Amino acid sequence: MDRFFKTISNNSNRIQSLSKSAFSQARKKLRPDCFIELNNSILSYFNENAPTPKTWKEKRVVAIDGSSLNLPNHSELKEDFGFTSNQYDEIIRAKCSFAYDVCNELVLDAQIDKIKTGEEDLAVRHLKNLNPQTDILVFDRGYPGHWLIGFLMQKGFKFCFRLSKSWKDGIELANSNETDIDWIMKWRSNRGTTKLKEDNIPLVIDGLRLVCIELPSGEKEILATNLIDRNTYPIEDLKELYHMRWSVEESYKLFKKVLHIEHFTGKTSLAIKQDFFAKVFTLNLSSIIRMQGVVIKQNSKKKLKHKKQINKTQAIAKTKDFLIDIFYAIDIRSLINTLISMISNKTDIIRSGRSFPRSDSSIRRRHKTLNYRGI
Numbered sequence: 001m002d003r004f005f006k007t008i009s010n011n012s013n014r015i016q017s018l019s020k021s022a023f024s025q026a027r028k029k030l031r032p033d034c035f036i037e038l039n040n041s042i043l044s045y046f047n048e049n050a051p052t053p054k055t056w057k058e059k060r061v062v063a064i065d066g067s068s069l070n071l072p073n074h075s076e077l078k079e080d081f082g083f084t085s086n087q088y089d090e091i092i093r094a095k096c097s098f099a100y101d102v103c104n105e106l107v108l109d110a111q112i113d114k115i116k117t118g119e120e121d122l123a124v125r126h127l128k129n130l131n132p133q134t135d136i137l138v139f140d141r142g143y144p145g146h147w148l149i150g151f152l153m154q155k156g157f158k159f160c161f162r163l164s165k166s167w168k169d170g171i172e173l174a175n176s177n178e179t180d181i182d183w184i185m186k187w188r189s190n191r192g193t194t195k196l197k198e199d200n201i202p203l204v205i206d207g208l209r210l211v212c213i214e215l216p217s218g219e220k221e222i223l224a225t226n227l228i229d230r231n232t233y234p235i236e237d238l239k240e241l242y243h244m245r246w247s248v249e250e251s252y253k254l255f256k257k258v259l260h261i262e263h264f265t266g267k268t269s270l271a272i273k274q275d276f277f278a279k280v281f282t283l284n285l286s287s288i289i290r291m292q293g294v295v296i297k298q299n300s301k302k303k304l305k306h307k308k309q310i311n312k313t314q315a316i317a318k319t320k321d322f323l324i325d326i327f328y329a330i331d332i333r334s335l336i337n338t339l340i341s342m343i344s345n346k347t348d349i350i351r352s353g354r355s356f357p358r359s360d361s362s363i364r365r366r367h368k369t370l371n372y373r374g375i
Helices: 002-008 020-027 033-049 075-081 119-129 146-155 168-174 194-198 235-243 246-258 269-299 312-321 323-328 332-343 361-366
Strands: 060-070 083-085 090-101 106-114 135-139 158-162 180-186 204-214 220-225 308-310 347-349
Touching: 002 323, 020 269, 033 106, 033 269, 060 119, 060 246, 075 090, 075 106, 075 269, 090 119, 090 246, 106 119, 106 269, 119 146, 135 235, 146 158, 146 194, 146 204, 158 235, 168 180, 168 204, 168 220, 204 235, 220 235, 246 269, 246 312, 269 312, 269 323, 269 332, 308 312, 312 323, 312 332, 323 332
Parallel strands: 060 135, 135 158
Antiparallel strands: 060 090, 083 090, 090 106, 158 220, 180 204, 204 220, 308 347
């Protein structure tokens, strides 16, 4: 806050400074909803004014994925968010979820709740901010279920799920000579029908399609979708569609490794939500600015051997450096052009087709990489 007041004081000798007590009292009056409104505001502005919003087959691809966040060790947070246990300790944690526009790299909606909240419940909360006419939803293996698939069909959404190895129909397709079949999803148990009846989800759901895709590793990937028009959505396009989901994983990496979301600045539920939604806003603001820098690079006449992209960490760092000026500058257009010009020179080569084996998550926790620095 001292840096903030120094910046807006135009270097005068009378620079305001705050005590810890004053800061804490003022912070209690700040609702996390203000950051949600700021985020919605820049998303609306982007939709109305972006010169080159990206789509896939004229549709917006939205990857929905959840993650968990480690919270400070405090009794209020333990009660409000819950905890998980191991052989050594109780770890206070929260569950979060993103609805992520993978083409434009924007968090369309973010949710945070108790650690025991189901990922499919958080996914359903995203739907109020999504459009079944323009959006295709993509989910990983943890999401497919009779209720969620039926609910999305009921709301008119198009979707693509990856099935886990435990799905009987997926196993049968993987072991057959078929790669693309029509599928009727049937409820195979006499239990658990109460929730289906409450939401009018039928026990038999048709209008689905199962696709088997063999990966370079030899593993077979089974996708379930209601994109049943094979002329518009052939197997190769569905493979590309699901692969696009990886962008949401990259957004979580930025959220945790670069923005350091788990380094919370308070020990109350209010502080946790303030930090969470403020950093979602920061992530989106830097992404919007960076994507306009990408347009400048693409329109340049210089021919490059490799495609390049603007370094996301540099974009976030420069956005935070200019953040106060973005809100207070008189000539905002000139300021943004300067910022875009700066980040347009901070590029990385895009090497397509690369893949790496997924390492043991316990090893990742024990050995911290030096490649990612917090901003």
